[in-house]
Amino acid sequence: xxxxxxxxxxxxxxxxxxxxxxxxxxxxxxxxxxxxxxxxxxxxxxxxxxxxxxxxxxxxxxxxxxxxxxxxxxxxxxxxxxxxxxxxxxxxxxxxxxxxxxxxxxxxxxxxxxxxxxxxxxxxxxxxxxxxxxxxxxxxxxxxxxxxxxxxxxxxxxxxxxxxxxxxxxxxxxxxxxxxxxxxxxxxxxxxxxxxxxxxxxxxxxxxxxxxxxxxxxxxxxxxxxxxxxxxxxxxxxxxxxxxxxxxxxxxxxxxxxxxxxxxxxxxxxxxxxxxxxxxxxxxx
Numbered sequence: 113x114x115x116x117x118x119x120x121x122x123x124x125x126x127x128x129x130x131x132x133x134x135x136x137x138x139x140x141x142x143x144x145x146x147x148x149x150x151x152x153x154x155x156x157x158x159x160x161x162x163x164x165x166x167x168x169x170x171x172x173x174x175x176x177x178x179x180x181x182x183x184x185x186x187x188x189x190x191x192x193x194x195x196x197x198x199x200x201x202x203x204x205x206x207x208x209x210x211x212x213x214x215x216x217x218x219x220x221x222x223x224x225x226x227x228x229x230x231x232x233x234x235x236x237x238x239x240x241x242x243x244x245x246x247x248x249x250x251x252x253x254x255x256x257x258x259x260x261x262x263x264x265x266x267x268x269x270x271x272x273x274x275x276x277x278x279x280x281x282x283x284x285x286x287x288x289x290x291x292x293x294x295x296x297x298x299x300x301x302x303x304x305x306x307x308x309x310x311x312x313x314x315x316x317x318x319x320x321x322x323x324x325x326x327x328x329x330x331x332x333x334x335x336x337x338x339x340x341x342x343x344x345x346x347x348x349x350x351x352x353x354x355x356x357x358x359x360x361x362x363x364x365x366x367x368x369x370x371x372x373x374x375x376x377x378x379x380x381x382x383x384x385x386x387x388x389x390x391x392x393x394x395x396x397x
């Protein structure tokens with residue numbers, strides 16, 4: 113696929129998502145995630161040659177809206193599930209075929225949702241339409257169309273990696289948006305609580321998961337809290353916690369001010385979570 117065709121596809125997807133800026137994730141075969149934050153559409157288009165080069169070397173090309181946004185990602189959808197969504201008033205603003213008969217859909221709620229409500233809505237949508245629940249949170253990465261899906265299990269019969277195809281890019285708000293968001297907000301009692309964060313207990317309340325504080329106090333790490341954070345992230349991933357849950361726990365468990373401002377602290381927590389997740393399995397099908 114030529115660079116001009118790729119740029120046209122990328123432009124159509126980004127415009128339909130309607131975000132001011134995006135984060136780009138380039139996941140290399142060695143598990144290293146290169147994260148580029150707050151890239152505008154123009155900056156992403158300028159980077160298409162670099163992204164194509166990384167993709168040709170086996171890297172996965174991911175994207176997501178930067179910061180809080182009005183979208184939810186549904187991952188690992190079947191053709192049948194997409195048909196049901198369209199017929200029942202849940203029309204995707206963007207529909208991407210990540211490999212033959214396997215889809216990701218971005219739904220536009222018509223307004224920006226706070227982090228907790230966005231995650232709850234994403235989980236409700238995944239449950240309703242059979243999407244991957246581990247990908248249902250407010251800031252999960254989806255694939256950027258116009259590049260190839262380098263996951264080995266998604267290879268075509270001829271051995272080639274399939275292109276990630278942009279099937280539709282209407283940018284429209286789905287018909288059931290108001291009702292779904294209202295129901296999710298009511299069930300969580302958070303309609304008027306836009307700034308609330310998940311508590312430590314909400315993050316680590318699973319009875320089979322040890323808290324991060326246990327790792328910070330473990331003499332094996334000799335007071336090296338970075339090593340302890342990474343060890344806990346690996347442990348938490350193996351016990352089923354999502355990247356968002358791991359990131360929240362790392363961010364809230366100790367004072368990260370020495371790493372810089374809030375943005376740098378968030379970036380540290382996110383890098384640690386993504387590194388742990390990538391060591392166990394690829395982020396998306």
